[in-house]
Each structure stands twice: as C-alpha cells, then as structure tokens.
Amino acid sequence: MNFGLTLWFDSRGSQRKVIGVQFPVIQMQPPPPREGNPPVGDELQKFLDVRLKDIIVENTENKDTRQMSMNEANKYGINATVGIGPGLLCYELQYPLNITDTYTMGLGLLQQKQIDICVETPDIDFNKIKGPAEKTPELGDMKRLQEGATKGMKPKPPKLRKISQWIQVII
Numbered sequence: 001m002n003f004g005l006t007l008w009f010d011s012r013g014s015q016r017k018v019i020g021v022q023f024p025v026i027q028m029q030p031p032p033p034r035e036g037n038p039p040v041g042d043e044l045q046k047f048l049d050v051r052l053k054d055i056i057v058e059n060t061e062n063k064d065t066r067q068m069s070m071n072e073a074n075k076y077g078i079n080a081t082v083g084i085g086p087g088l089l090c091y092e093l094q095y096p097l098n099i100t101d102t103y104t105m106g107l108g109l110l111q112q113k114q115i116d117i118c119v120e121t122p123d124i125d126f127n128k129i130k131g132p133a134e135k136t137p138e139l140g141d142m143k144r145l146q147e148g149a150t151k152g153m154k155p156k157p158p159k160l161r162k163i164s165q166w167i168q169v170i171i
C-alpha cells in the first residue's frame with residue numbers, strides 16, 4: 001500500500017507507457033506500528049480508505065503529470081478504490097475510454113477494439129527488510145530532517161525496481 005500500484009494504458013496496442021494512473025500515491029511514512037493483531041474487516045477497509053486520498057495521472061506524450069484528489073479525479077470520470085475480500089487486497093480503477101467535453105483525460109478510443117494495459121508495482125525484497133535500522137540517526141541528521149519538515153519539504157521516495165506485466169484487452 002505504501003508504494004502504490006500503477007496502471008499504464010496504450011490505446012495503440014504497442015505496449016508503450018502512454019497514460020499511467022498511480023494509486024494510492026506513494027507514502028513515505030508508513031502508518032505507526034500498532035499493538036495486537038493487524039486490522040481486519042471493516043477496520044482494515046477504513047485504513048485503506050484513508051490511504052486512498054490522491055492519485056497521479058501521467059501522460060507521457062504531452063509530458064503532463066497531475067496529482068489530484070479523488071474528488072477532482074471523479075470530475076474527469078476517473079475513480080479508484082482499494083478494497084478487501086476474503087484473503088485478498090483488491091485494486092479497482094475506472095478510467096474513461098473516450099475523450100469527451102467532460103472526460104477530457106480519456107484514452108481517446110473510438111473504433112478500436114483492443115487496448116494494452118500494463119500493471120506495475122515495486123518489487124520489494126523482503127529479505128532486505130530486517131526490522132529496525134542498525135544505525136540510529138545522529139543529532140545532525142535529525143535536525144536536517146526536522147528543518148526540512150518545517151519547510152514543507154518531503155524526502156524523495158526510494159528508488160525501487162519495478163515489476164510489470166502487459167495484458168491485451170479486447171473491448
């Protein structure tokens with residue numbers, strides 16, 4: 001959840017990353033640790049709803065990248081949800097296939113019957129995640145982090161290797 005999922009669309013069927021939608025937006029700070037069992041059921045769904053506040057839509061052809069709230073995205077016909085099922089974490093994205101006066105960010109499909117979609121997510125090596133850091137931040141490190149936070153600066157997300165899978169959808 002902290003690193004999100006990106007869906008890429010190519011309406012020409014050439015497996016190029018043309019329009020990408022990332023949700024939830026990458027979160028640098030994971031939620032604080034909690035005592036007891038992890039959330040389940042309605043409690044887990046509330047946790048997921050809080051994480052899905054914004055999405056990012058990127059158009060690589062016109063180099064337009066927009067981070068927007070879900071309410072703003074809905075005005076363009078874009079809707080994303082993250083939910084749970086028995087033993088499942090489910091991502092759902094609705095994105096307009098055609099461009100209209102209202103849905104100006106659509107894919108531009110008119111007569112086409114095929115679209116390529118790429119599902120992309122970070123490849124996280126859980127063997128490298130061993131719990132608390134071995135080295136604690138030094139006083140100067142903490143001061144720089146605090147000063148950055150007061151100026152509204154956010155740390156850059158870590159570079160992650162991504163795994164992706166293209167699928168061809170016949171409409």
